[in-house]
Amino acid sequence: MVLRESPFPNRLLSGLYSLGQYLLFPSYWAADCLLDLRETTAEQQQRRCCRCCPLRALVTGPLLLLLLILSMPSALLGLLVWLPMQAARRPFAYKHNMLSRHPEVWELPGTGKVFSFVSANVCLLPNGLAKFSNLGHMKQRAARIGQCLTQGEASASFASPRSSQFLLPTKYGATMASPPRPESHTHRPGASMVIELPDREGEAGPGEISVPFPPDVDFVCLQEVFDQRAGAHLCQLLSPFYEHIVYDVGAYGLQGCSLKVQLGAAHGQRIVGYLNCTHLHAPAADAQIRCDQLTQGLFWAQLFQDTHTQRGDVIAFDVFCGDFNFDNCSSGDELEQTHEIFRQYQDPCRVGPRQDRPWAIGTLLNYLHIHEEAVSTPEKLKRTLEQEEGRRTYLAGPILQDGRPDPSAAGSPWEGRRIDYILYREHPTTISLTTEVEKFSFITQLAGCSDHVAVGLRLLLNAAPQWQQQV
Structure with missing residues (x-):
């Protein structure tokens, strides 16, 4: 393209x-x-x-x-x-910034690669509409969000130059991508807190509550960049850090939009990744509409892959993320919880319908309390969400089908409504790579800027044993 x-x-x-x-x-x-x-x-x-x-x-x-x-x-x-x-508009606008860094080539077989994904609903609506989510001051929030997204990239670039990247802020979703670089697995003290709760297999899970965005993020998907002025301001702030910026994706155009990211090569074959970002219908009572949207999303994603995949392609990852506007704990969201998407894609936070991993927490804040002292800064929001009482107070709770609070959830362990997802799937035809979830993060950096908690996923990809043996 x-x-x-x-x-x-x-x-x-x-x-x-x-x-x-x-x-x-x-x-x-x-x-x-x-x-x-x-x-x-x-x-x-x-x-x-x-x-x-x-x-x-x-x-x-x-x-x-x-x-x-x-x-x-x-x-x-x-x-x-x-x-x-x-009707004549292309599905996105594009900005190219000349940076001194050059992309690195990923060759297989070789060392494993880590891909880092972030998804965040930033609620950058016009001020009047943002007030319905108890938010305002769109310009100031856009500036702060841009600063939050670039803090980690600035430190990573200083330590080790990054390769060229994509950023796609849009009304319904956005994507930032960069070819990966070798991981040192370094850890910054105090950067995050791992929730050491055993999962069903008796082992600690990969979940964490983290204050900053990852410094080595490869893909960032932003939802609700509804205001064009906010999108333009984000582009301006992020231009020094990202070579390729694609914005207003699907914002007004009547055409669909799809990109494929080529990541490297393996014996002359392309290594590619697929990334899908969406923002589903919001009203609680319209469960069937959300299910229909997910069904259409799966169809379009598969159609794009069938159209653009070349014979011999090595598929590194296939990720489906965004604000789905339903959770896995509410009785009112039962229809969506059993959708086909959860049979095709894996949710790292989920065991099955109505059952999440013990380390998973909600991502939708109680919008009436987002300006209170206990959640006024990223650090305070992190400390509050580490406690069940804090989650009960400041996270939106389970709902019935008509959107009213579910009274039956009052006495059960409180996780809150987790409506922001990062799903992934492995392709059975791709036998050259294995996929492992290294970390799933609940990121509090946008405290005061959004009524959502951002989420992050790190996938570790390695050459499969049969590939290494063949070589």
Whole structure:
């Protein structure tokens, strides 16, 4: 697939698209500001401390409503210009940054390789919509999220130059990719806390609660980069660290989007990896819609692989991740818990329907409490989630089919709603590699920036014994 910087084939279509956006902006801005009058719990607390009267809504509300009404004719014209452009728009935009680092070549057979994946719902919606998740200040949160994502990369680049990477922030999902480098398996003291609870086999599991993002991450998938300004700001912040940035993936275009990452070679055969990122329907009562979306996602993923896989390809990994908007502990999510995806892909945190590993915790925060002192920083959120009482208070709990809290879960061990997933599968036709889960992380770095806990997965790939014997 050829990567082009503009999502449009020529400047005329790009200009018409921009014109439509300019005509739509006044109505968009007025509607966003009207919704932004809703206060978060942090703003309510600040107003009480300052003993201010809530006059903002009374003064600015009518003016914003008048502006919204007056701007509707131009918005209608802008919509008539903007909509047809979606048929001509490519499924993503692309930014290329020249870096001094060069990609490393992975040859098989050889030493094992570790691939690190991160998935995070960053809730970068316009301010007015973000308020429904008790979040606001989109620009400030985008800047902080960019800083969080680059802190680990900056330290890794200083210690050992990284190869070229991809970052794909988008409305529904994003991906960052880089060919791997040899692992030293170094450990930074105090970086994470491994939950040493035995699993069903009586051994400690690979789960951990970690504050920082991994310093050697290969793929980052971001959901809910809904605001174009936030996506552009992230691109600006991440450009010094990532050579290839693909953004606005599937944001507006009517076409589907798929990439395949080539990782290296093995006796003239390609080593490839497949990565699928999605964000499913949210309302609790619409379980069948989520199941249909997963079914379509599996179909599209398989169709892409069948279309682009070449004979002799060595498939290093096949990962399916994102915000699925259902969990494995709620009785109301029973339909999704038995979906076909869990027979095709493996969930490292799951034993079976309604049963997770003892070290697994929820990833959806109770949005009403995300600004409280106990979870106000990444370090405090980590310490809070290490305790069951903290999880009961600050993680969203199991729900019934209509979305109400499940009263039967009150006395059981509390894990919270784990709705962010990183699944993987091994291909039976690929006998050259073995896959081992080295670590699964629950990352608290985005405390105060999102109502989700990010998740990370490290997969260790080695040449299979029969491959080594043949060589």
